Amino acid sequence: MVVERIEKKELILPIIFGILFSFIYYKLPLKYFIFLLLGAIGIILTFYDVRIGTYIGVLILPFIPDMLNLIYFIFLIGIYICKNLFKETNPLTKDPVDIPIIMYAILILISTITSIDPSGSFRDLAIHLTSIGFVFVIVNNIKTKEDFNKFVTLLVIAATLVALYGLYQYKVGVEMEDKWVDVSSNPDVKARVYSVFGNPNVLAEYLIMIIPISLSLFWYSKKIHKKGIFLITSLILTIVLVLTLSRGGWIGFAFGIFMFVLLVEKKLLLGIIPIALLGLYFLPQNIINRILTIGSLKDSSNAYRIRLWKITLEIIRDNWLIGVGFGYIPFKATFETYIRTMPAYHSHNTYLQTMAEMGVLGLIVFIIFIFVLYKYAIKRLMKTEDKYIKTMAGGVLAGLSALLAHGAVESVLYLPKIIITFWTLVALILALMRISNESKEIS
Numbered sequence: 179m180v181v182e183r184i185e186k187k188e189l190i191l192p193i194i195f196g197i198l199f200s201f202i203y204y205k206l207p208l209k210y211f212i213f214l215l216l217g218a219i220g221i222i223l224t225f226y227d228v229r230i231g232t233y234i235g236v237l238i239l240p241f242i243p244d245m246l247n248l249i250y251f252i253f254l255i256g257i258y259i260c261k262n263l264f265k266e267t268n269p270l271t272k273d274p275v276d277i278p279i280i281m282y283a284i285l286i287l288i289s290t291i292t293s294i295d296p297s298g299s300f301r302d303l304a305i306h307l308t309s310i311g312f313v314f315v316i317v318n319n320i321k322t323k324e325d326f327n328k329f330v331t332l333l334v335i336a337a338t339l340v341a342l343y344g345l346y347q348y349k350v351g352v353e354m355e356d357k358w359v360d361v362s363s364n365p366d367v368k369a370r371v372y373s374v375f376g377n378p379n380v381l382a383e384y385l386i387m388i389i390p391i392s393l394s395l396f397w398y399s400k401k402i403h404k405k406g407i408f409l410i411t412s413l414i415l416t417i418v419l420v421l422t423l424s425r426g427g428w429i430g431f432a433f434g435i436f437m438f439v440l441l442v443e444k445k446l447l448l449g450i451i452p453i454a455l456l457g458l459y460f461l462p463q464n465i466i467n468r469i470l471t472i473g474s475l476k477d478s479s480n481a482y483r484i485r486l487w488k489i490t491l492e493i494i495r496d497n498w499l500i501g502v503g504f505g506y507i508p509f510k511a512t513f514e515t516y517i518r519t520m521p522a523y524h525s526h527n528t529y530l531q532t533m534a535e536m537g538v539l540g541l542i543v544f545i546i547f548i549f550v551l552y553k554y555a556i557k558r559l560m561k562t563e564d565k566y567i568k569t570m571a572g573g574v575l576a577g578l579s580a581l582l583a584h585g586a587v588e589s590v591l592y593l594p595k596i597i598i599t600f601w602t603l604v605a606l607i608l609a610l611m612r613i614s615n616e617s618k619e620i621s
Contacts, residue, residue, distance in 0.1 A: 221253075228258050229319045235312070236333045236602065240340045240374050240384065244594040248308055251598070255311040258318070275554055275608060278547035283310055285543050286504045289536045293503025295511060302505030305594050309601035316605035317612060323566055326609060330391050330570065333602075337388035338411045341418040344373035344381065348421050359423070359479070368464075370423045375595070379588055382427025383596050385419045386580035387603060389431065390438045394573025397442060398566055420465060425472045426587040434580025441560055441572035483526045483587065489516050490525040493534045501537040506592060509534055524592050528585030531592075548582065555607050559614060567614050574606045 224231030231254045239247060286306055293299040320326050348371050359370065370378040392415055396408035419427055432454075439446045458466065471477045475484070493502065493512055502512040506523050509531065513522050525531045533541040552575065559571035581590050581600060591597050 224254060224257055228254070228261065228315065229325060231257065232312075232316055232319055233329060233332050236329065237336050239595055239598060240336055247594060247598065248305065251308050251312050255308065255315055258315045262318075275547075275551050275611075278543065278550050279310060279313070279604075281543050282547050283307060285536060285540055289501060289504035289540065292500055293505070293508050295503060295508045298507030298511070299503045299505040301507065305597050306601075309598045312598065313601050313605040313608065316602065317608045320606075320609045321613065321616070323613060326570065326606070326613060330395065330606065334388060334392045334395060334408070334411050337385065337392070338414055340373045340375075340381070341385065341414045344371040344418040344421060345414070347371045347373065348418075369421075371418060371421045373418070375593075378422040379424045379426060380593055380596060382419055382422045382424035382430070383581060383584055383588065383590050384599060385415050385422070386427055386430045386434055386584060387577040387599055389415045389419065390434050390573040390576035390580065391570075392573075393438060393576075394442070394569050397573075398569040420461075423465070423468050425468065426584045428469070429472070429587070430580040430582075430584030433583035434576045437579040438572055438576035441556070441575060442569055485520070486522055486525050487527055487530060489513065489520075490527070490530045490534050492516060494530065497534070497537065499537045499539070501533065501535045501540060504535050506589075524589035526588055528582075528588070528590050531589045551578075551604065551607060554611070559607070559610055562614055564614065567610055571607065571610050574603050574610070578603050578607075 224234065235251060235254060238250070242250075283306075286303055290296055290299040290303045316329075320329055348369060352369055352371065354368075354370055372378045372381050375381040375384060389412060392408055392412040396405055396412055399405045399408060416431075419431055436450065439450060458469075461469075471480070474480060490513075493509075493516065497512075502508045509525070510521070510523050512534075513525075525534060529541060532544050536543075555571055555575055559567055562568050578600070581596075581603075584590055591600060
């Protein structure tokens, strides 16, 4: 009798959910029902294991709206906190990198409070603090090389799906905004792919972070079928990067590949230049022409950036200590007081943008954070005898390097999906440090 009662109780919840989803299915269109059903499954799995929530997060990040992404990551952080509230766990890595991250978080909070438009700054503050929260969720849940490998594989799968959609756009043709290319300098450019990101330069920012990670998986894989898979994903991602026609993305990519070779396999350094020159031979003429305009002052896009930088330097001169306030909204409002005929959301330079928003102190803290991250990553991860950790660390650092190089001609920490991906790569470095530490303790 007792067993029968237990079995009946266990049946109640599935029956209730069955009735509920049947009703929802009846009331909602199919696409909304599928979205709701998948969301419910994701929430249940996240409650079961926060690691699954992190896997879901990186997989869906490029494909859902920014607000839904923000809500999901806040939910994920909340679940992690609730599950560890009464446990003796340390969310920090106990590494020196923690301190610059905390300093940066405190500084953006202060910069929001002192902003000329605190409510406008809150948008960027929420995105960055959520991303930093996600960093500590990753670090404290991706604890083994197996977990890490699943995470980065899903990261590459998501990027490959993004790239495949970009290839589809290139095949069927997509509308191109006039401001995306100077027709007089590039008359033969007919399309620039942007996939789910809405802008080819933003797509390039995303791809250059992931390509070195895909290359790392290819480089390390011992099984021939895995090597083949990650070689294909790396080629797809690279081809779509070329099709974005993002010159800043290409510069970032070149620097990222240089860093990958320098960190993972120095023997390839001598082969980079001839391989690059050989690759240029096979490129279409319109892409060659696009490359040749990278340093041209006659190109309207380059001239526009230089003008932006000059005005941004004036803003920095007048607000050098604490800046105008964190985020693009205070910057945009200030910029328009200097020139009303040239509205701009950002300065097209990450470092000038950081100084304009948070002053010289903000730039110093950001540079210290990057310096400390690289210093300890290279010191601890690139000198290890563990080939997997060394190879993956090289790929993640190369991805960060590519984005930071692109940041010289683009404000890369502007859109939520790129901000979250940037902090995700930071989290992967910290996760590798913790994995490396624990593997040494075990041995």
